[in-house]
Amino acid sequence: MPVCSALHFGDMQRQFIDKAALRMVACPVCHAALTALHPEALLCTGCGRRYPIRDGLPVLLAAAAERP
Numbered sequence: 001m002p003v004c005s006a007l008h009f010g011d012m013q014r015q016f017i018d019k020a021a022l023r024m025v026a027c028p029v030c031h032a033a034l035t036a037l038h039p040e041a042l043l044c045t046g047c048g049r050r051y052p053i054r055d056g057l058p059v060l061l062a063a064a065a066e067r068p
Ligand SMILES: [Zn+2]
Pocket: 027, 028, 029, 030, 031, 032, 044, 045, 046, 047, 048, 049
């Protein structure tokens, strides 16, 4: 999981995910951009899946995503 392990948002999770960091990540299912709708989850702008953020690290796995 090179994309996941390269990103650690740390304290920024308390505010919102840095938008510049978000440009580096994409939905593993549909490759659309992700948006920080919630401080503890990333929302895919394409398919609407929600990816959890655990310990400041977004879990960009299809198996971990919540479907809309
Ligand atoms: Zn998607």
